[in-house]
Amino acid sequence: MSGTFSSFGTALSAMHHNRVLMDVASSNIANSATVGYARRRAEAETVGAPAQPAMWSRCEGAGEGVRTSGVVRMTDQFLDARARYEHGNNSYLSTRAAALARFEAGIGEPGDNGVAAALDDFRTGWHDLAVSPGGDAARSQVLDRAATLVESIRVQAANVATEESGQRDRLQTLVAEVNTLASDLADTNRSIAVAGFSGTDANLLLDQRDQLAMRLSELTGGVATQRADGGLDVTVNGTALVIGQEAGRLVVATGATGGAVSLAVETRAGSTAVAPGMRGEIGATADLLTSTLPDYRDGLDDVVRQLVADVNTQHGRGYTLDGTPGGDFFSFDASDPAGSLRVAITDLDKVAASGIPGGGLDGGNATALAATGGAESGYQRLVNGLGSEIASVRRLASNQAALTAQVDGTRDQLAGVNLDEEMVGLVSAQRAYEAASRVMSTLDQMLDTLINRTGLVGR
Secondary structure (H helix, E strand, O other): OOHHHHHHHHHHHHHHHHHHHHHHHHHHHOOOOOOOOOEEEEEEEEEEOOOOOOOOOOOOOOOEEEEEEEEEEEOOHHHHHHHHHHHHHHHHHHHHHHHHHHHHHHHHOOOOOHHHHHHHHHHOOOOOOOOOOOOHHHHHHHHHHHHHHHHHHHHHHHHHHHHHHHHHHHHHHHHHHHHHHHHHHHHHHHHHHHHHHHHOOOHHHHHHHHHHHHHHHHHHHEEEEOOOOOEEEEEOOOEEEEEOOOOOOOEEEEEOOOOOOOOEEOOOOEEEEEEEOOOHHHHHHHHHHHHHHHHHHHHHEEEEHHHHHHHHHHHHHOOOOOOOOOOOOEEEEOHHHHOOOOEEEEHHHHHEEEEOOOOOOOOHHHHHHHOOOOOHHHHHHHHHHHHHHHHHHHHHHHHHHHHHHHHHHHHHHHHOOOHHHHHHHHHHHHHHHHHHHHHHHHHHHHHHHHHHHHHOOOO
């Protein structure tokens, strides 16, 4: 009889475990489109006979059924780490590519309204003046085209300044987001530790942990390391940002309003500088503000210096309409050459087109001015360098996007929910539940026969 009664427990354990299987499958199906949800699986283990029987008895059963040992997330921490690494690189390159594409559109090269076209028109104006050195129309055309060139350069300088300002604002926003995420991750680590201590289900917290770590990697390229209690520590380019239940604050140490950008992590112990070379969106933004945009602005300033030096030097060698030596044609503020460039001459008679003194109608100096091409060469090198960098970043971003998608696909094969697979599992658990129920019904019939029908004596 003891074996028969124990069979009820075996059937009950099977019904309980298969009900858990159906609950887990139902949860997977319900969250198949939930971002950050990792597929669950109920793990089973056999319940055997007592390992140490009583002193005067022994177990004659064949086992005590099955029990659910736990519900686990179908994830691989090494694959998760690889995904965070690739997402950090992808965010860095895609952010950089998007910013450079926007900046390239603002430069307008090649095009009819860019600086290159304005330089060419300016030189052409001097050629026309050399043909007609005494004509007011040709002189006016030179000054008009000079003004157009100045405006084109100043617009481009303004575009650089606007992009820098926008990137600095974006940097502050991203840093604030990082600090919020770091604080949330520290709180999640604390909750995971409590759940592990109390034995409650922490799978939802682990999903949240992974989402926070992934976003931190996308923003900073941070590296997450799993702790023994299930939490994650995060370092940013080697500097600790989150350690267990404590989170530091990422701050812009220098470059918040101008100049090169450097970052630091502030904790209770003090401030630690973050080494250059961060990845993620913040790393891309910092590189744009530290090198790419300042380098282009410096290159444009060099073009302006070359233009002013060439034109003013040659203009000073010529003579105006009344025979006096020519003065400076352009002027600028040395602290901001491209942004402050202007035409210094407003009087048509002061244009030094002549190459001989005494007020003769000669166009020799205008011809010489048309031949000064140092600025054009410098500007061409500047634009070509930027174009090559943009093309390289686009190629790298495209390759990285493909690699990231491949890693995500591999990760989704493990952690993603397959509805067909879940339906098969659900039907299998349902049939197993029904079979266990049938076992219990059969046992009930057996006991009914033994109790109510066996041993009856007729009169």
